[in-house]
Amino acid sequence: MDDLGDPPKINVREPSPGIGSGFLGEYWQSQRSLPRIQGPEVGIYYLQQGVRTITALPGSSIISVLTIAVSLFLLAGFLLILQNVGGLLTEAGSTLFVTAYIQDEAKPTDVSAFVRKLENSEKVHSAIFVSKEKALELFREDMGTRSGFLEGLEERNPLPASVDITLKPDDVSGSSVESLLEGLRAHSVVEELVYGSEWVERMEGIVKVFRAFGLISLLVALGIIMFLISNTIKLVIYARRDEIGIMQLVGASDSFVRIPFIIGGLLQGLVGSLFGIILLRIGFWLVNLEVRNSTVFGVALPELAFLSFWTVFALTVIGLLVGAFGSFFALRKFMNV
Amino acid sequence: MSAQPNSRDMISLYHVDKVYPPNQMALRDIDVTINRGEFVFVAGASGAGKSTLLKLLFAEERASRGQVLVGGRNLVTISRPQKAALRRNVGVIFQDYKLLETRSVLENVAFALEVIGVKKRERFQLAFKMLSAIGLKERIHALPPTLSGGEQQRVSIARALINRPQLILADEPTGNLDPDMTIAVFNLLLEANRCGATVIVASHNLTLIEEINKRTLVLDKGRLIGDFERPKG
Numbered sequence: 001m002d003d004l005g006d007p008p009k010i011n012v013r014e015p016s017p018g019i020g021s022g023f024l025g026e027y028w029q030s031q032r033s034l035p036r037i038q039g040p041e042v043g044i045y046y047l048q049q050g051v052r053t054i055t056a057l058p059g060s061s062i063i064s065v066l067t068i069a070v071s072l073f074l075l076a077g078f079l080l081i082l083q084n085v086g087g088l089l090t091e092a093g094s095t096l097f098v099t100a101y102i103q104d105e106a107k108p109t110d111v112s113a114f115v116r117k118l119e120n121s122e123k124v125h126s127a128i129f130v131s132k133e134k135a136l137e138l139f140r141e142d143m144g145t146r147s148g149f150l151e152g153l154e155e156r157n158p159l160p161a162s163v164d165i166t167l168k169p170d171d172v173s174g175s176s177v178e179s180l181l182e183g184l185r186a187h188s189v190v191e192e193l194v195y196g197s198e199w200v201e202r203m204e205g206i207v208k209v210f211r212a213f214g215l216i217s218l219l220v221a222l223g224i225i226m227f228l229i230s231n232t233i234k235l236v237i238y239a240r241r242d243e244i245g246i247m248q249l250v251g252a253s254d255s256f257v258r259i260p261f262i263i264g265g266l267l268q269g270l271v272g273s274l275f276g277i278i279l280l281r282i283g284f285w286l287v288n289l290e291v292r293n294s295t296v297f298g299v300a301l302p303e304l305a306f307l308s309f310w311t312v313f314a315l316t317v318i319g320l321l322v323g324a325f326g327s328f329f330a331l332r333k334f335m336n337v
Numbered sequence: 338m339s340a341q342p343n344s345r346d347m348i349s350l351y352h353v354d355k356v357y358p359p360n361q362m363a364l365r366d367i368d369v370t371i372n373r374g375e376f377v378f379v380a381g382a383s384g385a386g387k388s389t390l391l392k393l394l395f396a397e398e399r400a401s402r403g404q405v406l407v408g409g410r411n412l413v414t415i416s417r418p419q420k421a422a423l424r425r426n427v428g429v430i431f432q433d434y435k436l437l438e439t440r441s442v443l444e445n446v447a448f449a450l451e452v453i454g455v456k457k458r459e460r461f462q463l464a465f466k467m468l469s470a471i472g473l474k475e476r477i478h479a480l481p482p483t484l485s486g487g488e489q490q491r492v493s494i495a496r497a498l499i500n501r502p503q504l505i506l507a508d509e510p511t512g513n514l515d516p517d518m519t520i521a522v523f524n525l526l527l528e529a530n531r532c533g534a535t536v537i538v539a540s541h542n543l544t545l546i547e548e549i550n551k552r553t554l555v556l557d558k559g560r561l562i563g564d565f566e567r568p569k570g
Contacts, residue, residue, distance in 0.1 A: 028532035251425030
């Protein structure tokens with residue numbers, strides 16, 4: 001009570017009759033200052049009021065929480081699909097076989113050195129030398145009963161010797177592959193390199209496009225979700241606009257009005273996002289179970305992975321922030337009394 | 338003319354106009370000073386500008402022209418935090434009560450103490466005493482929509498007084514009350530005034546104004562047409 005200066009000291013000369021007599025004068029004249037909440041009590045008070053903003057309108061709060069839960073479920077589900085499809089694509093493009101055909105006139109010692117060098121390379125998983133004779137033998141096996149036309153080719157074997165190279169999956173990324181292939185191509189014993197270059201490029205292209213599309217879709221989804229949640233929260237706050245106005249008219253500061261709503265938004269965001277993620281985890285478990293039991297996908301697909309702890313953590317934080325910011329911005333409109 | 342407030346002045350209005358859009362002149366060139374500890378009636382017919390004048394005094398509305406000083410603070414240029422601080426020292430009895438409908442009677446009265454951070458036990462004890470003092474002890478757990486107009490008015494009065502405000506603004510505080518309760522409410526306001534609070538009551542009840550016999554400002558179509566120190570002398 002320090003804003004309007006000290007009131008003049010006027011004693012109650014006579015008690016008023018009827019209702020109110022006695023108490024008011026005694027209370028007014030008492031100079032006792034009223035005990036205030038302070039320190040941790042302030043935090044507890046705001047937390048209680050935050051919970052109250054949720055429980056005061058339970059129906060609206062449930063709608064808010066469900067909106068956040070469904071939004072986060074969709075967002076997290078989208079991330080999960082991105083992560084697993086991206087993983088599958090990367091894996092599909094990560095096993096690269098290269099065949100290096102050896103020049104006929106290459107010296108055996110140079111070829112042996114070439115193979116040894118490959119075997120010792122960190123980027124190479126295996127390097128198997130296939131001689132001209134072995135190549136013909138393998139060709140003959142491939143031809144099976146129709147291999148008769150290969151008779152007599154032993155004398156003038158047209159098939160070149162080769163080295164079958166399998167690269168390590170970790171090293172099959174664009175620039176790494178390119179540099180390795182350039183090195184092989186430039187080697188003196190190598191006649192020609194054959195590998196699924198188009199496949200590699202296509203897979204890399206697909207993964208890039210998928211990731212770019214995923215990122216854009218994620219941002220759009222995030223924007224839509226924020227809009228959706230903030231509008232739901234706005235409706236809840238709209239229902240309490242009179243109350244907010246009255247609070248301000250009796251002297252509540254902006255922070256006094258705002259903080260409980262922001263805490264309420266945070267709590268709704270927390271509950272909503274956890275609820276959404278738990279739903280997704282259950283859904284994921286069911287889908288994974290189906291995939292594993294499927295005769296078609298069970299063998300073809302690798303184990304699907306759920307979102308990492310940090311992704312779940314980030315999604316929960318997004319839920320919290322969306323709840324809090326949604327409340328903050330929705331309140332601005334009604335805090336002009 | 339620049340404002341030259343006196344330390345005794347609780348309220349000073351200098352050439353105040355209030356125009357509501359698009360062009361409704363609610364107050365016109367109001368020039369008046371009210372000292373600390375005064376009890377003042379604002380009289381006039383409906384639409385004379387009584388409620389608007391009160392709204393200017395706790396910054397619910399902003400003057401279109403002139404200066405409004407309350408406790409030395411110019412409400413035309415007041416910031417939001419200052420506005421909140423001012424309102425914590427002003428007890429307002431609203432014509433439409435403005436009670437929090439989802440909170441009990443006890444919580445409504447205690448709310449004025451809650452916004453200044455008074456501890457829960459203390460604010461409920463005081464609210465209970467205040468409600469007992471105005472005859473609403475039995476209704477403390479009721480929600481405002483279940484109360485009669487007169488009961489809601491008394492809750493509004495209890496809330497306005499519980500903060501021991503230095504300025505009390507009452508807009509038709511007895512409009513919904515029976516004669517006995519009207520007298521009781523005015524006794525409360527007079528008691529608060531005797532305790533040092535400046536009290537301003539907007540009313541069109543001339544009989545009551547005559548009976549209580551305090552300084553009376555008379556408004557007509559937004560103009561201050563009379564300022565009677567003691568109507569009965």
